[in-house]
């Protein structure tokens with residue numbers, strides 16, 4: 390029986406991103422518990438390297454991101470994902486309950502099964518999750534948010550400490566050496582498809598977890614495809630932005646159906662500062678497609694992006710329509 394050829398993950402990501410589509414036949418939202426809230430689960434298996442889901446939301450610039458952070462309640466601010474692209478800070482604000490799945494993917498910094506990458510198409514960056522390993526049906530989709538001090542991690546660490554000391558006691562009484570599960574070991578599998586080489590990035594970025602300094606530089610990937618660069622790992626960090634008193638943080642872009650639990654985590658993910666060496670060398674994109682009145686990206690409304698070729702790089706240019 391002939392096997393169906395798998396669509397290249399990057400192409401798959403782009404196709405879903407441009408149509409703002411989720412893989413609803415392959416993913417579903419489930420309520421986990423009052424601590425974690427909801428999560429996204431695989432309804433069908435994914436293969437290592439597959440595009441899984443986009444972290445979709447409103448692409449805004451840093452000025453607007455900062456403004457929103459000052460006004461959002463923490464439970465909304467946690468959905469803001471800041472990242473660097475072309476020497477600027479951008480943010481995907483996914484606070485709005487729009488039914489998209491990427492915004493509901495939970496953090497796992499110990500053994501995530503996905504990782505975040507930037508995918509650029511039509512001159513616009515998209516944050517997409519790709520499978521780090523084969524994912525079984527029923528498994529929760531997770532990725533490493535980056536950083537070190539997300540509040541729930543402390544809680545998890547306390548729990549695992551308790552479990553480990555309990556396990557140690559058991560081992561002592563049975564005279565066995567405590568073994569860590571192999572799932573604690575980092576993955577070193579080779580990626581078969583050279584165009585989707587993830588592995589070096591995994592180690593580089595997980596070893597160099599973005600720290601609090603905003604000058605932290607991690608990413609130096611080649612931009613192989615001029616129109617659709619397939620970018621490297623993107624992490625959120627837990628750098629805290631100055632907190633206003635909670636009385637200021639009343640605004641949300643929605644007040645959706647109530648969350649199963651209100652997350653009182655009180656943190657703001659902040660930006661990951663990284664420099665993509667190729668990007669920094671190439672002429673910077675004209676970001677005029679930004680609507681300066683609302684500081685949001687609106688390439689399809691008033692502007693159309695065309696590509697010109699210059700010095701071996703395609704540079705998005707904007708043309709009013």
Ligand SMILES: C[S@@+](CC[C@H](N)C(=O)[O-])C[C@H]1O[C@@H](n2cnc3c(N)ncnc32)[C@H](O)[C@@H]1O
Pocket residue numbers: 424425426427428467468492493494495496497541542648652654
């Ligand atoms: C981007 S949202 C993910 C979706 C969220 N679980 C929900 O139901 O809306 C991030 C929030 O999910 C929760 N979360 C994410 N990863 C978690 C984890 N590993 N353990 C506990 N809570 C987690 C935290 O409350 C965090 O503020």
